[in-house]
Amino acid sequence: MPPRRAVTGRSQEPRQRFIEELRLLRAQKGVSLRQLGEALGWDWSLFGKMEGGQTIGSPEVAQALDQYYGTKDLLLTLWELAAGDPKQFKERYRRYMTLEAEALSLWHYAVSVLPGLLQTTDYARDVLAVGGAKGKELTRQVEARTGRRELLTGEDAPPFRTILSEAVLRTPLDDANEWRKQLEHLAEAAERPNLTLQVLPHGSGPHGLVSTAVMFLRLPDGRTVAYTENAHRGELIEETSSVERLQRAYDAMRDLALSPAESRRFVMRMLEEVPCGPST
Template identity: 70%
Template sequence: MPARKAITGRSQEPRKRYAEELRRLRTARGLSLRALADAVGWDPSLFMKLESGKTLGSPEVAEALDEFYGTPGLLLALWELAVGDPTQFKEQYRRYMLLEAEAVSLWHFGVSILPGLLQVDAYAREVLTLGGYRGKELDQQVAARTGRRILLEGEDAPPFRALIAETVLRTPLRDLAAWREQLDYLLEASECPDLTLQVLPDSSGLHGLVGTAVMFLRLTDGTTVAYTENAYRGELIEENAGVERLQRAYDAMRDQALNPAESRKFILRMLEEVPCEPST
């Protein structure tokens, strides 16, 4: 059987195809990035990142562009395919990613690393490198992970609570300048009205989520799901009893955590302890 010929010259990789389609639709209208941003209501830098494939953005952006271009459902479908692309995320993570994008509120506990939604590029790169990613695949994974920060931006951003173990903030990156950038970003993020950041002191002792990071998602139908993760695997938990057990453990830890104002002061102290790089 002869090889199937491509119908178009466009990419067959979902992430690249989404970026290409966004660029094609804009240029066909003769619009600049700024003109598109003015018409749709997001920052021009977002559309630049979308068209370069550096971020996938949110489903709300895809839906808004579908409405603007008169392509009902097309861009949203391409976005869903890009999010579910196995070259971007591991198999067990794909359904979680779709649910995260739909969540009306999120809350997380970080036992050993910061949540992906709060990682700067350098932090994500070091974590993913430790996970074995290299070269182009590493670049794709970093862009995919840090691109998720768009979820917490804008007026419609869902409320997000991040409970972070003290150990996480006492484990710096190898690059101290990058570590300062990460701590600065946490301080900046902690001032956002829809984001609550709390530090769980080591003095709190053992707790119900020892060795396990967890993200809870409240969905539009009122149900809550949880995604637990350790260094080797992740698991999406949708059964009510399992989610309830994790929530009780989370609530007990939150009661032991520093309040948001104290947590900001703690992060600031960590930042002040980072040695300044010598001038050259």
């Protein structure tokens, strides 16, 4: 069994250290990427992307590699460090933004917050402020988020489907006027020919994405990638089998959602419930 090396070894940057260990362990084992894929049951190209720094894979992959190489939980520990590193989160998100701009179609599920592509300026500001942004950084983030709305306008705008958990529409802003504007914006957006909006009612029961917000992007090269997100982190997923599992969960959940027509009526009912006049 190879001796366990300290996590604070050669590279001090979590993701780079993870890559170094992947390359070193495979070299010591004397196997090719294809042989590694055959031994573990994953597409060998995934391991090539992990060693090239394009993705860190999933914790299941890291754990399987630990078992294969006999390194206990070394790779899983390094994976957790790499996944939690704020610098790497920003790099992954920048890559996601690039792919989003190139996407031929997008489909999305919202657990508790409206997708950035459909947020008004006030809604974006409130959500980002709750997340800790303030001052000039808050202004910069709001501008960046609201600027993305242009992706869904114009003659060449890609098709976009969003499924909103009912919880999204049951969580208003403190300012009733701002909330009304957001719902009006959502209702208007739902009328666009390239946008399909559905609502998933509370009574739909449990499903495979109950705690996971996800965006799927169909890219010009035929691939589909996914970006999953919660309150603490986001992850760009490019490995085919992982994306397919998420897609199956999404398709099953979509069957539980209200139709687009019913969903538009649902949004209008929510709008009617918002108090009129100035907020108190």
